[in-house]
Amino acid sequence: MPGPAAYPHLAAIDSPADVRALPEAELPAVAEELRKYLIDTVSQMGGHFAAGLGTVELTLALHYVYDTPNDRLVWDVGHQAYPHKVLTGRRDRLHTIKGNGGLAPFLSRAESEYDTFGVGHSSTSISAALGMAIADELQHAPGADPKAPRRHHVAVIGDGAISAGLAFEALNHAGSLETDLLVILNDNDMSISENVGALSNYFARVLSGRLYASLKEGSKKILRRIPAAWELARRSEEHMKGMVLPGTLFEEMGFNYIGPIDGHDVGGLVKTLRNVRNLHGPQFLHVVTRKGKGYAPAEADPIKWHGPGPFDPDKAVIFKEKSSGPSYSQVFGEWLCDMAESDPRIVGITPAMREGSGLVEFSRRFPDRYFDVAIAEQHAVTLAAGLACEGMRPVVAIYSTFLQRAYDQLIHDVALQKLPVTFALDRAGVVGGDGATHQGAFDLTFMRCVPNLTIMAPADENECRQMLYTAVCLGAPAAVRYPRGVGPGVAPRAEMEALPIGKAELRREGRSGLAIFAFGTMVQAVSATAERLDATLVNMRFVKPIDAALIMRMADRHEYLVTVEENVIAGGAGDAVLEVLTAHGYARPVLQLGLPDRFIEHGTRADNLTAAGLDPASLAAAIDRWWQPRQQRA
Ligand SMILES: Cc1ncc(C[n+]2csc(CCOP(=O)(O)OP(=O)(O)O)c2C)c(N)n1
Numbered sequence: 001m002p003g004p005a006a007y008p009h010l011a012a013i014d015s016p017a018d019v020r021a022l023p024e025a026e027l028p029a030v031a032e033e034l035r036k037y038l039i040d041t042v043s044q045m046g047g048h049f050a051a052g053l054g055t056v057e058l059t060l061a062l063h064y065v066y067d068t069p070n071d072r073l074v075w076d077v078g079h080q081a082y083p084h085k086v087l088t089g090r091r092d093r094l095h096t097i098k099g100n101g102g103l104a105p106f107l108s109r110a111e112s113e114y115d116t117f118g119v120g121h122s123s124t125s126i127s128a129a130l131g132m133a134i135a136d137e138l139q140h141a142p143g144a145d146p147k148a149p150r151r152h153h154v155a156v157i158g159d160g161a162i163s164a165g166l167a168f169e170a171l172n173h174a175g176s177l178e179t180d181l182l183v184i185l186n187d188n189d190m191s192i193s194e195n196v197g198a199l200s201n202y203f204a205r206v207l208s209g210r211l212y213a214s215l216k217e218g219s220k221k222i223l224r225r226i227p228a229a230w231e232l233a234r235r236s237e238e239h240m241k242g243m244v245l246p247g248t249l250f251e252e253m254g255f256n257y258i259g260p261i262d263g264h265d266v267g268g269l270v271k272t273l274r275n276v277r278n279l280h281g282p283q284f285l286h287v288v289t290r291k292g293k294g295y296a297p298a299e300a301d302p303i304k305w306h307g308p309g310p311f312d313p314d315k316a317v318i319f320k321e322k323s324s325g326p327s328y329s330q331v332f333g334e335w336l337c338d339m340a341e342s343d344p345r346i347v348g349i350t351p352a353m354r355e356g357s358g359l360v361e362f363s364r365r366f367p368d369r370y371f372d373v374a375i376a377e378q379h380a381v382t383l384a385a386g387l388a389c390e391g392m393r394p395v396v397a398i399y400s401t402f403l404q405r406a407y408d409q410l411i412h413d414v415a416l417q418k419l420p421v422t423f424a425l426d427r428a429g430v431v432g433g434d435g436a437t438h439q440g441a442f443d444l445t446f447m448r449c450v451p452n453l454t455i456m457a458p459a460d461e462n463e464c465r466q467m468l469y470t471a472v473c474l475g476a477p478a479a480v481r482y483p484r485g486v487g488p489g490v491a492p493r494a495e496m497e498a499l500p501i502g503k504a505e506l507r508r509e510g511r512s513g514l515a516i517f518a519f520g521t522m523v524q525a526v527s528a529t530a531e532r533l534d535a536t537l538v539n540m541r542f543v544k545p546i547d548a549a550l551i552m553r554m555a556d557r558h559e560y561l562v563t564v565e566e567n568v569i570a571g572g573a574g575d576a577v578l579e580v581l582t583a584h585g586y587a588r589p590v591l592q593l594g595l596p597d598r599f600i601e602h603g604t605r606a607d608n609l610t611a612a613g614l615d616p617a618s619l620a621a622a623i624d625r626w627w628q629p630r631q632q633r634a
Helices: 016-020 024-045 050-054 056-065 082-096 125-139 165-174 198-208 210-223 227-235 237-244 248-252 266-277 296-300 328-342 360-365 377-389 400-415 443-448 461-474 522-532 548-557 573-583 605-611 616-631
Strands: 072-075 153-158 181-187 256-262 282-288 346-350 370-372 393-399 422-426 454-456 478-481 505-508 514-518 536-539 542-544 560-568 590-595
Touching: 016 056, 016 082, 024 050, 024 056, 024 082, 024 266, 050 056, 056 082, 056 153, 056 266, 072 125, 125 153, 125 165, 125 181, 165 181, 181 198, 198 282, 248 256, 256 266, 266 282, 328 346, 328 360, 328 393, 328 422, 328 461, 346 377, 360 370, 377 393, 377 400, 393 400, 393 461, 400 422, 400 443, 422 461, 443 454, 443 478, 443 542, 443 560, 443 573, 454 461, 461 478, 505 522, 514 522, 514 548, 514 616, 522 536, 522 560, 522 616, 536 548, 542 573, 548 573, 560 573, 560 616, 573 590, 590 616
Parallel strands: 072 153, 153 181, 181 282, 256 282, 346 370, 346 393, 393 422, 422 478, 454 478, 514 536, 514 560, 560 590
Antiparallel strands: 454 542, 505 536
């Protein structure tokens, strides 16, 4: 890390109190250093980048004006909060972010008292800040402790994150109360990809102000021909203005709308925030920023620089990760293009994760059948259900962790009605750097109990492709869950063939009396151990319907059984095996291996697997420990 000489201001800021002690005139210089520090640091270890560059002045102004941590500053998502981390005592550890034992990738209450609410998933900030503000009111009701400090409450939410239903539920509630709450919209016109949707268009119109002008001109021309209507329109012009001038939407929802203001003018921000701080009731401050601000390549291509790996800051070259083959996301993306080519019923849906889900090519080649619905997981699933009702074959590309947001839609809108929706569940299992909030640890558990849903877990890339095809052929709700990154390197075959539903694949038959039922990624992870112990190895392929016949056949021939999966053990695929054994009266010792009953923190994916005991070496050791004392009895 460059020393204090390079960052004279930053070096003297150990907490926001130090920021507040500065003369206002020095804030632009601090902003400049902060931005440089982000570039220097993130270029070394990679991480969320463009969003943080855009919030430098806003972060500085917020900590300058508000008395944090007494005043509650609630960031949405937390990917834009690197500047906040730097100013709140974590400057020297920023380079550890996302790494094993390092700073959390997003915000965490356990990490800092300035992180008022734990985040990672989006669109929670307004609800959480409102809850805190109501708590503050209740704690200051007549008769309450007079010493309890009064606080201000500020939620900062991006124009991408505000598109989610949850954010609107919170606005709807907050706007009906008199509770003091400031919602700051950080509007940079970007989500991870270009922001989409009517709301995003609305913000753009608010900024350009052009709509009002064009509407006025357009309506004049038409209405002049109808005198009575013209008079009515003239009289209602004031209202008309309100309909299209900045902020009306939020005014109508009960907020006092302020803005739009320049989010890179730190002096202007400070002045505005000081004024807003004294206002009562729900306030909505519209701040306009530029994603990637101050680093030209990121300003020019904020998608590429949303979350780069380590890079050369001078040459703006992101170092390529060595990869042995296509990622599962790429395998999915290619499959979807191939499938769409031959089947006009195929529609691809993503809730704002085009790049991460491998849909860039599909979006280019099939723009009419590609839907980025913004950060709206619930809508993504029910939209698919509607499409399926009318004979289409929608494929919802969604991260395992984000499907958690759409659980009722999965059950009530898709499964209950047996609609042919395919869920391509990316990032299932541990994900590495994005940590506890993003682990795809639970999907097998929460999907397995849903009737009518077929669930598959591929052991390799080709199997992934064939399973996706199987899912579409099935004509019923189906999910294929695959991990982040690359697989074992089995090239997908171009031709597609539907797998027999609910049938496992016997990989090897052993003679030692031990059988291992492995799911998805774990097939490869235990294959050497199975070989070494002369154990039977089954690639289970289906979590539901599970291959009960094969499980029983194995239980007949083997005394000792192991299940292994990259999902929490509780309620997961191993439990499905146990349910079969129990239902059919088999009492066999079973070792269940999978993710433990705790949240796995950030690190690399390999770190995560080791932490969970699911790397090949830990698995081998766990099986040995359990098997050796039993082996003699087998
Ligand atoms: C529920 C949920 N869905 C998707 C994501 C992935 N995600 C992280 S940041 C982001 C874009 C957010 O856009 P915006 O709020 O405008 O912030 P910006 O990056 O533009 O500053 C997305 C889609 C998430 N964190 N949570």
